[in-house]
Amino acid sequence: MQQGGNNNEAFSLKTRIKRLKRDVNKWSVFTLAIVFFLALPIIFIGVELFSGPGETWGHIVEYLLPDYIWNSLYLVFICSILVLIFGVSSAWFVSRYDFLFRKQMEWLLILPLAIPSYIVGYAYAGIFDYGGSLDLLLRQLGLEFIRIDIMNRAGLAFVLSISLFPYVYVSARAFFLNQANNLLEASKMLGVGERKTFFKLMLPLARPAIVAGLVLVLMEVLNDYGAAKYYGVNTFTTGIFRSWFSLEEPQTAVYLSALLICFIFALILFEKWQVRKIKFTSSKTNSTQIQRNEAKGAVQWMIFLVVFLPILLGFILPVAQLIYWAVITASTVFDMEFVMISLQSFAIAIASAIITVLFALILIYFSKWSTLSTIKNISRIGVLGYAIPGAVIAIGIMIPTLALDKWLINMLGKFGIDTGLIINGTLLALLYAYAVRFLAVAYNPIDSTALKVDNSIPDSSKVLGVGNIRTFFKIDFPLIKTGVFSAVILVFIDVMKELPLTLILKPYHIDTLAVKAFEYASDEMVMEASIPSLFIIFTAMIPVIFLNKLLIKK
C-alpha cells in the first residue's frame, strides 16, 4: 500500500495555484463584482478621505465635534438602558407568565417597529407642547399644566428607545421561548426561586441574543436624522446633513461619515467581544414549549402594567396623537398631490424591494456556485450596508455619481449631446442606495430558508444533468418562496420608512410619504405631518402583523 505520498504535494503552492485555476468560475467573478458594487459607497468615502478635509473642518472639530461625539455617546448609553428595560422585561413576562391579554400583547409589542422614530418624535412633541394634548387633558380635569420640555437630548433618547425597543424584545423572546425550557426545569428541580433563576441563569444565558438586538437598536439610533433634527440635538447624522446642505462642503460630510463608520465598527466589535467565549444557544431547539406560570391577583396586574406600558408609550399614545391631528388636518392635506405622493412612495418601495431581493438572491446563490470557500466569506461584506447609516451611504453615492455625471456631460458634450445629470439626482441612484442599505434585510430571511433546504436536493438536480441556473428556477426557488416573500415585504417596509438617505438622494420632482412628513414637520406644520405618517404606519403595520403570524406558526 502506498503511504502518504502526495500529502506535501497536495498543498504545495504549485498545486494550490493549479487548483485555483481549475476552480475559479464565472460565479466567483460575478460574486466579487457584485460585492464590489455594493461596497462602492464605502470605498469612495475611504478614497475621498485622501483629498483632505474641507475648509470648515477645523471649525467643526473645535466647536461641533465634541457635541456630536458627546450627544451620540449619550444617546447610545441612555437608549441602551431604556431599551433593555422595556425589551427584556416584556419578553420575559410574555414568555414566562400567563396573564390577561398575554396573547394580544405578544404581538402588540412588535408594533412600535411600524412607526418610524421621527414620527414618534413628532407625536410626543405634540403631546407635551403648550396647548398640546396633555395640556388640554389636564385643563379639562381642572388641573395645572406643568410643562415637561422634551425637545432635548433626554427627550430624544426616550423617543428613540420607545420606538426601537422591539428589536431587543423580539430577539430576547425568541431566546426565552426556544432555548430556555429544559434549563428552567433544571433550575426548578434544584429548588431555585423565580427571581434568582431570572438574574442568575436566564439573563446571562440570553445575553448574546439581547446584545444582538441591542446592536440593531444602536445602529438605528446612529442612523436617525428626522427625530434628532426636530428635537434640535446635534449628532453625527445631523452634522453630515448640515455640512452637505448648509455648508455645502462635501469633504466635511465625508470626514464625519468616516468617523461615524468607525463608531459603528466599534459597536460591532463590542458585540463580537460580548459573545466571543460564550455560545450558549444550542443549534437544536427544544421541542417542549416553555411552561408558563399563571399569574393571579396583584402580581397579574403588576405584570400587565409592565408589559402594557411600552405598548402604550410606543404605539397607542403616538398613534392616538396622530389620529387626533389627522382629523383636524384631513381636509387641507388630503388632495390629489397627496395621492400622487403615496403612489410614488409605493412604487419606489416595491421597485427597490424587488431589486434588493434580486441582489440578495444573486449574492447567496452565486457565492454558493462559485465553489471557492473564500468567495462565500467575501460575499458577506455585501451585507454590511445595514450597519452604515443612510446619510453616509448617500454621501458615498453622491460624490462619485456627481463626478461621473460631470465626466459624462463633458464627454457627450463634445459630440453635441446635452443630457443633464444621468445618474445623480435620478431614481437610479436612489434605488442603488436602498439596495446597498437594505441588502441585509433581504439577505437574512432568504439565507435562513435556503439553509433549510438540504444540499442533497439541488445536488440531485445537478447529478440528473441540470445546470445551476435551471436548478435554481426549478428546484431552489419553489422551495425558498416564503423566505423571498418575507424579504420583499421587509425591504418594502424599511424603504417606506426611510428618511435620511431619501432626503439626500431623491430626485427633485419626486416625493415619498416619509419626506413629505419630514417637510411638514420642518415647516412648523407638524399637525399636517400626521396623515402621511399614519399612511406609513398602516402600510408597515399590516405586514408586521402578518409576518409575526408566520413566525408564530413556525
Place this chain on the structure above:
Amino acid sequence: MLTINSLSKSFDKGKTYALENVSFNLKAGQVCAIVGESGSGKTTLVRLIAGLERPDHGSIAMNDKIIASLDKFIQPEKRKIGLVFQEYALFPHLTILENVLYGISKVRNKKKKAQEMLDLVGLSDMGKRYPHQLSGGQQQRVALARALAPEPSLLILDEPFSNLDTMLRTQLRNEIFEIIKKTEVTVLFVTHDTQDALSVADEILILQKGKVIQKDVAANLYVKPNTLYVASLFGSTVHINKNLQNAFRCPLKQDCCHAIRNEKIIVSPSSAEADCEYITAAQVIKQIQLGDSTQLVLKLESGEQLTVMTQDKNIADTIYVGFNSKDILEFEQE
C-alpha cells in the same frame, strides 16, 4: 470503467485528510460495495466521483476519460452518473412522476420512459402523488427510478438503507438489487453494514480513516483480511496480544499482529477432549444467554480475561479453551 488514482481530499487545508491517496478500479457491470465507519471518507469519495466535491490531488477517470484532476473538472451535470442520496433528496414540490421525468426532459418519449421506470420499481400507479405521501421504502424506490431514468453508466447508492429499520432493510435491499440487475448498470454502493455488502457486492472496498485498507471479493476478505480491523468487520475476532500468547504458551512471530476468529476458539469441558495445539484452563466468570448460543466471560489461568461463544448448554465452572495454529490470522503490524 472507473479509474481512481491517488485521490486526496482535505476539508481543512491539509491538516487532516477526509480521503488520502485512494486508488482503485471498477470494471463495467460490477457491483462494488464501499464499507467503512462513519467518518471513514465513504461519502466524500462518492461526492468526488459524482462531481459534488473537487479533489485536492489525484484524478478520476470514467471510460478512460478524465473527469476530475488538478487541471480538469467536468461539472456533475455532464457526468452521467446516477446518485441515490442517503436521505433520498426527492424534490418535495414535484409529484413522483415529475421527479422521475426531471432528469430526462430532453429524451424522446419521456413520459413513456418515466412510466416504465415506475413500473420497474413497482410504483406504477403512484405517479400523481407527492413524496411526503409515500413511505420510506417507496421514497427509496422513487429515488432509484429517478436515478436510473437517464440511463447512467455508473450508479452510486450512498447508504441507501440506513434510514430504514432492520426488517424492511433486508427486504428492500433484495428488491432494489433485483431491479438494478435488470439494468446491467455498474454500481458503487456505500454502506457501513457488512451484511449489506456481503449480500449484494461482487467486490468490497474497505475504507478506514480515508485510506483504502483492502479491496477484494467477499470470500477473500473473510479468509485473508489485510488488517485486524478488516478481520473484525467480517466476524467477531479475538486479538492475540502478548498476554494471550503467554497465557496459551504460543509464541508467535514478532512485529506481526495476530488474531483468531471467535468461532475457531474451541471450548471443551476437559483438556483431553479438546483437539487443539494451544490450550489453557479457564474459570467461567459470567454466562450470558444469547438465544441459541451462550457468551462466556472467562478468566484464564494467567489471569487474562477472554470472551468466547459456545453452543453448549451445560457449562462447568472450570473449562478448557484453545485453538490451532492453522486458524491463526497474521497481519503486518498496524
